[in-house]
Amino acid sequence: MPDERMLTCMYAIVDYSAKRLNMKPLYPVTYKDIAAIVETTCKERLIFDRQAVIEYGAALDVLNETFTLLPCRFGTFLQDEKAVLQVLREHYVFYKKKLEELRDKQEFGLKILSEKSIQVHSENNKKQSKDGKEYLLQKFYEYREDEEQKQVNQKVVDVIHEELQKLSSMSVKNAEISGHVVFSGNYLVGKKAESFFCSKVEALQRMYPELKFLLTGPWPPYNFVAEKS
């Protein structure tokens, strides 16, 4: 019987055919040529706060420098190593296929903000009309301006996304965009093409100075490990 107070936290599933792990207290649970990188923790000592999440992400970043990996979602706790082995055995084919797809590739995230729409709103807010009819008219004009701006932004971000897709082996567009964020997407980029990808984003930023580009990465491929990605 395993000690009920101990839990095994899974960090990532890695290709364990070529390199070995030296990152205590993390250790590998191996199955064939893959391994789950895990840590055994006392249940009572678990802390779930912002710092714990950041440290978990930092550990994945370090692992990502050495291994091709599938990052596990924060909070993946199994009862013991036997349960970890069972997961590896049951999903071996899928994990292996994914690891092959992701070999020598990393993720970049891009968010594009429309500064123009920010300006439109702040200018309109200054007007502060008090008459009810004027107020409604102002709101209507704001809405119309917003819609026109959205259409313009959409055309531009479609062009940008298309350009960046050419430099990546996979990409995902996030459906949830709000506020001034007019585009949010992730790109899987080969390690050798990383600097070219970044310079392309910089070039696009220069081409569209009215937009603000927020590029982050390289990340472990968080957005490319789901079954349907």
Add this chain to the structure above:
Amino acid sequence: MNEIDASQNVTVLELLDRVLNKGVVVAGDITISVADIDLLYLGVKLLLCSVETMEQHKEKAESVIGGQEDA
């Protein structure tokens, strides 16, 4: 807030979003065997995620825990 601070904040938010919402999800029947961990996990979700996302996770966890109690 200067540009470097803003950029660091964006990076932290991006990290939190990825670590909490993306990545491999190990299918249920093994992880849920420690049901109270799901509840602990909800704690951090409450702290860091939007209410809407939280509600989705809560519903999932409740159905999982409910399923366990039924079993």
